Amino acid sequence: MSKTTREQLLDAARRQFANKGYYGASIAGIAQELGLSKQALLHHFGSKEKLYGEILKGISDRMLSAIIRIRSDVQDPRAQLEALMLGNLDIQAAQREEAQILMREVLDNRARAEQAGTWYLKPFLDALVDIVRQTPTGRGLGQAEALALVIQLLGAISYFAVSEPTLKRMFGESAYAEMTSHYPEQLRALIRARLGGVSSAPFAGTQTA
Amino acid sequence: MSKTTREQLLDAARRQFANKGYYGASIAGIAQELGLSKQALLHHFGSKEKLYGEILKGISDRMLSAIIRIRSDVQDPRAQLEALMLGNLDIQAAQREEAQILMREVLDNRARAEQAGTWYLKPFLDALVDIVRQTPTGRGLGQAEALALVIQLLGAISYFAVSEPTLKRMFGESAYAEMTSHYPEQLRALIRARLGGVSSAPFAGTQTA
DNA sequence: TTTTCTCCCTACCGATCGGTAAGGACGATC
């Protein structure tokens, strides 16, 4: 409740960038959500580009810290993957918006500030490839094959997070809710089918014998 | 070489809509690609919305006819899935652009002409769910669970098609090319791991015993 | 030759975009 204007603006901006994209969202529209003029927004962030950059940085920071935390908390690489996929890239409101922003970033391929949108994805992908190649299935794979597998898994979860509004409209609220309730288990099934099952509970952090 | 102006405009429009999105692409920019003015484009299509609609319709027609063709040509449902995923949603230039457009359509969630972007996706998804529920693995799944599985598979391939420019920039042309060469086999591995292997060649259309 | 149709042009319109300029309200500091 005691959120600063700046934080409220960031929230509104994240929502609008996720829903309409960078060009589709206007700084006037974002500011209007709080009953402010666009110059109030410019006062806090300087320019639209800088505002967007701050949102990207927030996403990046969250992802990287999640990697570090999970890699130190969890031992089994397959459990690490499950935790990263189901935990970090979760399906909560803010997380889904972030997934949408990332998907747009990947789609747009624009040279925004020296590929600001991609430099921070690289360490995330590298870490995932690294983890995959530590699993029994992944040990036999080359770098490119492991990357292909990572992209598949990322796609499986991102696509779901991203297509929520469309799926809702297509199948109705209740059908979508039912599907959502099944999605984590289906995702776990996919990861295990492809990489081999994890011995115990996903977050247990099974010690390396 | 004897492509009509109209067809060339459609090609240019598809490319620009894929790269920049609906709002990012301008009709003046599309027409300029052929050295024409935007009124030349408006003469052929009437409005930007109608131009975009024609492109969506083209994608829709291609997808639906692929479903019909494959469902009649191939018997085994798992082989149908493989054929639809690896054949229809292929990774050629035009197909990739179509995948990008569809991804943007799914992301945007705008009410364009009574959800023009989604009505034609529905039968495609319905068909895929139908096919999945004919496989040994899918027979035990409810509608929602089967849909979740379909979204996973669609995500795995769409995400790859869509993130090509980003991946290229991140890992370099050669690494991307190597990954691309491995992708179909990795995708087949994913489908088989999740749905059970197909007895013989994927396109053989194994008769129902 | 005149008419008509196709295809494309220049010129212009209102709306909206991101951003600048200048200043008012208000609390803290001196």
Place this chain on the structure above:
DNA sequence: GATCGTCCTTACCGATCGGTAGGGAGAAAA
């Protein structure tokens, strides 16, 4: 009380957007 920085305002700017109005070139039809 005067000064200063924070936060926000209205007013305005140039650029670009999709779309309209009207006309010119040129082939086909009369």
